[in-house]
Amino acid sequence: MKIVANWNYPTDIRVGRGRVEELADACRSLGMFNPLLVTDRGLANMAITRAARETLSDGGLSHVLFSDVDPNPNEFNLEAGIAAFRDGGHDGVVAFGGGSGIDLGKCIALMVGQTRPVWDFTESDDGWKNADADAIVPIISLPTTAGTGAEVRRSCMITNSVTHVKTAIFHPKIMPSVVICDPELTVGMPKSITAGTGMVAFSHCLEAYCSPVYHPMGQGIAIEGMRLVKEYLPRAYRDSMDLEARLNMMSAGIMGAIAIQKGLGAIHALSHQIGAMYNTHHGTTNAVLMPMVLRFNQKAVERKIEKLAGYLEIPGGFEGFHAFLLAFRADLAIPQSLSEMGIASDHVQDIAAKAIANPMAAGNPVKLTLDNTMELLESCF
DSSP states (O other), rough: OOOOOOOOOOOOEEEEETTGGGGHHHHHHHHSOEEEEEEOOTTTTSSHHHHHHHHHHHHTOEEEEEEEOOOOOHHHHHHHHHHHHHTTTTOOOOESSSSHHHHHHHHHHHTTTOOOGGGGTTTTTSSGGSSSSGOOOOOOEEEESOOOOOOOOOOEEEEEEETTTEEEOOOOOSSSEEEEEEEGTTOOOHHHHHHHHHHHHHHHHHHHHHHOOHHHHHHHHHHHHHEEEEEHHHHHHHOOTHHHHHHHHHHHHHHHHGGGGOOHHHHHHHHHHHHHHOOOOOHHHHHHHHHHHHHHHHHHHHHHHHHHHHHTOOHHHHHHHHHHHHHHHHTTTSSSSTTTGGGTTHHHHHHHHHHSSSGGGGOSSSOOOHHHHHHHHHTTT
């Protein structure tokens, strides 16, 4: 068998309590003296955001806060962010928050110096090669959630407000040059966000593990990432001040982002379209879909899941692992179906059609067709 593969590993990652205090020094190391701090509306006035801003000011750096970020960022958020960057004469981006704020921050850094539309730089083709790489400004990311891995990825998700399709925008240079993972920044997360973002990490690792793509390093990282989520997410969910649990969940989020180089599948292909149409939380949607997609893929992944269950000390092979997922979700107060999320089943064909066109569908262990994807989606209601 001839093997050809492209692998990429992350960047400078600074892990530990109190390391947000290094933000100003990190900015200066990249030639940033007037960054645009991008976050979402919910975080704009929180104490952790004020602390990050004080760190910048105390370090002698000018900055402006931009928080016009929707839960599923779109091209209007992007246009507003680019305008704010240009109006303020900024020289870099500090992307602060969960996946939404970090993704939009990375996209602003990419697009502020481009002349082509953002849709020309999708991950599914080589359009990124047409970007002016020298015009991409430096990025520092500080995650305030633990799970999405946006802080170490070379892509960002932007929703097209016209087509309601969530698209991965890609360029190697939008991987942040410095990542600061300070668990104290995640302490204020609501329980629902702790659960939802934690399940993003698990879904990244699970889908990567099940993907048939050759990537043994990603495979190993995915397995250990799932162990960390299994052990530490319930602790972080129960006790917001459990910094050991929160630090390990930040590690699991980064591991999931590395592992998905091996591929994703039906969970993400469906979740992206559901999120784009109904503005649902990505991680929660992933968690709702996960057991149904696992059952759909059973014939192709049963032996793999048996091995995984053994490592995770879950008895009962495939069925035991499936039962574990159902119980794990319930303990985190995750809805048990799309209906419980308030989603009606009247757009099944449209969602299924867009899902199978999503590049992530190609990594699913069972080939997705319109018919079987509609059947799968119907089982999620």
